[in-house]
Amino acid sequence: MANSRYEYVRNRELPDPLLPNAYFVVRIDGRGFHKFSKHYDFAKPNDLNALNLLNAAATAVMRQLPDIVLGYGVSDEYSFLFRRRTELFDRRASKIVTTVVSTFTAAYTFLWPQYFPDRPLVAEMLPTFDGRAVVYCTKKEIRDYFSWRQVDCHINNLYNTTFHALMDKGGMSNTDAEARLSGTVAADKNEILFSQFGINYNNEPEIFKKGNVAFRDLKKLVEGEEQPENLKLEDMNLDKEFSSKNAKAKARRRIQKAEIVVQHVDIIQDYFWNERAPWILADE
């Protein structure tokens, strides 16, 4: 057929596999969200509707891609951890990353009216996200990655909470508030909040302080359904060796049926990984 003369260009596509048997995180970031959040008048320092929309979009991504075992989001970013042995799209990086980004974008755009019913999107200012995959070898690195994001969340939220208190309640200008906070450490900001504005930072909402941890809650499911006597939660990880193909298929069904929950909990300490969701990073 005449096509063959040109079809050679198809072979110019270069392979881009992610390293086999390695963890990887796909992180997406809002593009120009400073401007975007201003345009749609997001509440400062945190907009609860915007966070709920972010979580709804992340949940849509995780429902589509069962090999994502954990999500963590804050502000206009979300990180998705894939299980180590996933063979999704033959581990082709661009296919995986664009699918995450597109699914997230479609859901965010589609769900917008539910979260901002009185502020319709306009064509000139649509929500868009870029993304990248980052490969990690060890559980320690994965733990450290999510600790990095959660510490970042805390630092930014403490700063922003104090900054906006100085302006909104203290009547300071933007510049003065910035100058006031320059060089301060966490303790200073806590002190400002408490002594000047009567705010105990510890009592701020967990969603702002801890960010958003999205995962399949196998506990609920496993409790709800009939659970084999000997099944341990930490074994419900598809990267592990199963006693049989059948056992693996069963686990897969169970995982896909599990509810995807979003919690605002600590993921730096061991408790989350060992007790709350021990199947996410199971021992090999």
Added chain:
Amino acid sequence: MANSRYEYVRNRELPDPLLPNAYFVVRIDGRGFHKFSKHYDFAKPNDLNALNLLNAAATAVMRQLPDIVLGYGVSDEYSFLFRRRTELFDRRASKIVTTVVSTFTAAYTFLWPQYFPDRPLVAEMLPTFDGRAVVYCTKKEIRDYFSWRQVDCHINNLYNTTFHALMDKGGMSNTDAEARLSGTVAADKNEILFSQFGINYNNEPEIFKKGNVAFRDLKKLVEGEEQPENLKLEDMNLDKEFSSKNAKAKARRRIQKAEIVVQHVDIIQDYFWNERAPWILADE
């Protein structure tokens, strides 16, 4: 700051630059659009509303990213050609590809109600796209790439037009129509269309036969504005050397102001490249 302990994970991100000074095409493809188009009841063999929406989304991408010099779309795919020397996002592949995919997805989702006012999107079936960048060294390869896509468009459209005529007008079953077309060449299909259904394939709409060619029409603009005596259209290519920084900045403004048009014209022959839009692949 406490963060530093974890921040090392940031350095795990590997560089992914596209080869400097090379052309590249970002092609996006609808995910699961067979099912998607069925669900939303797209007309067969071609849905004009869906194509117009596709073009509207592509136009939104090209308005956002002025370094895209050409788009070509058909069915549920679109290819975007970037100019050779673009320094967009330092040529990082994942950043470029995800930005294209996300901008396309957001526009497609947002504009949907304008093109399908009576068929609202549902959360379980949102439009999503994957994407990839492919690098090409020469103008010949770029010409061949777009020829490949346009020949593909023709082959598929002739097949689909005949196939649906056999079913819709000829009353054949899906299986029978498939069997009837098995092993036929283009001339056979033309003959079936003409003799059985009185359809002259040449008179079919150009948008179905040729697909969709999106580009900035510098002619219109240049004619509309005051044009320097000595400016040649084939020089309006930002990859070329300009006489001065000022001349380049002028050209850039002009290009950004140009209307983005979508035409249904031949891009296999020379005419498009030499006469209609000679600035797209200018000589070096």
Added chain:
Amino acid sequence: MANSRYEYVRNRELPDPLLPNAYFVVRIDGRGFHKFSKHYDFAKPNDLNALNLLNAAATAVMRQLPDIVLGYGVSDEYSFLFRRRTELFDRRASKIVTTVVSTFTAAYTFLWPQYFPDRPLVAEMLPTFDGRAVVYCTKKEIRDYFSWRQVDCHINNLYNTTFHALMDKGGMSNTDAEARLSGTVAADKNEILFSQFGINYNNEPEIFKKGNVAFRDLKKLVEGEEQPENLKLEDMNLDKEFSSKNAKAKARRRIQKAEIVVQHVDIIQDYFWNERAPWILADE
């Protein structure tokens, strides 16, 4: 300076870093060694001089590059394991691999006359090697990699030993010997060797059965020198955290002074890794 006009081409070099914090193996293979070994009349099925030369070249590589913690060689190939956190050449793949290949080639060529004094190299048939780096995330994968190579050594040696016995002692032709072995399993070959030729494969030299395991013997060194009371051998791994910079520098000196030994021992079972050289893959 006039140079600047052309110097831009320097920036066309693309980065090729190996994944940070991952193990990697550089494996080199003799190019055309079937022909090469014939030309220089290597003994069949194994040439002891050739193996000794191979080990000498590998030792030269490991002396040059202290971040190689293990080598394994057989026939005309050698695998070199780098410690996980090495920052050698900023982990640039091509720089690392070419340095290994070049150092190996130079040593092999230079040392040749010591091992084959009566068969001088000729210009038309020089020993050359290609190489590649392969990244692995886990200790298990590293163990499996070396098990793979040692099992391969065993399989090939059993086959070759039987094959050459059939020809050299049994008077079979090449083709007949091949046919005789077709479809046989290990037990069959052991049986042939024993019943037809009185050879007990278990009594064959370890160097042929197990291949060549090259590593720094810290035991010798540590025993020879004054050893801090509390130093454990499994802590002598530069990837581990040291109590101080000074402790690390001390360890580094000790490692560089250690004798590089080549042993013909099992590396599939745990003993080698846990008892003989516990510092090679220390716990993190």
Added chain:
Amino acid sequence: MANSRYEYVRNRELPDPLLPNAYFVVRIDGRGFHKFSKHYDFAKPNDLNALNLLNAAATAVMRQLPDIVLGYGVSDEYSFLFRRRTELFDRRASKIVTTVVSTFTAAYTFLWPQYFPDRPLVAEMLPTFDGRAVVYCTKKEIRDYFSWRQVDCHINNLYNTTFHALMDKGGMSNTDAEARLSGTVAADKNEILFSQFGINYNNEPEIFKKGNVAFRDLKKLVEGEEQPENLKLEDMNLDKEFSSKNAKAKARRRIQKAEIVVQHVDIIQDYFWNERAPWILADE
């Protein structure tokens, strides 16, 4: 077979193809040649024996790999240009680069005694080289690449010639000579050479001023053999389309038989590319 349990590690090797249909240069550099040249007492500022050995090693590489169409060497480096459409080793970068490096190293080591008969190599100081592949899209970039290297050769040689004249003939110390040349331009150095030492730089040997250009001289061959009436030299490029498979095979044989010459000529101007060796970068 027992092997299968470990063999999965084989699939960890990631693909590393060089961009199809692009030129690429493999450049090798001597490792630690400052120390190396001191140890073996190379003449300063240029050692003719060392350059001749470098050229002999490069010639050995080009004889092995007929798809190298040009070499350029100076000091302890050599650049090898591969023809654009080569399918050598499926264009796997590491295989190509290590083969070049290993072949070069083996030849350099083996041929050493011919060029330095009274200065035998010692095991502690063997010649080694690293290497890398760099991809280029256009003939212009290839021309600029080699211009870059040849300008570099000129700059360094003028500096070194003057520097050593100041020391060897002018009796200056290393430090004083360095200070004397600090901030000088080419004209200054020419003047120093001429007025202080009666040296006309233009009369220096071409090999030092221009470096070493290695290529297959098809002229000699084509003249020597019976040449088809209509064969043009600029058509003797295997990347071009040939009238038939037979014509291509003939050209290939001719190219492989051609003598590899090393000349010390200008490769910045057009003459070399258009007149002396028009087949190296033929029009597409």
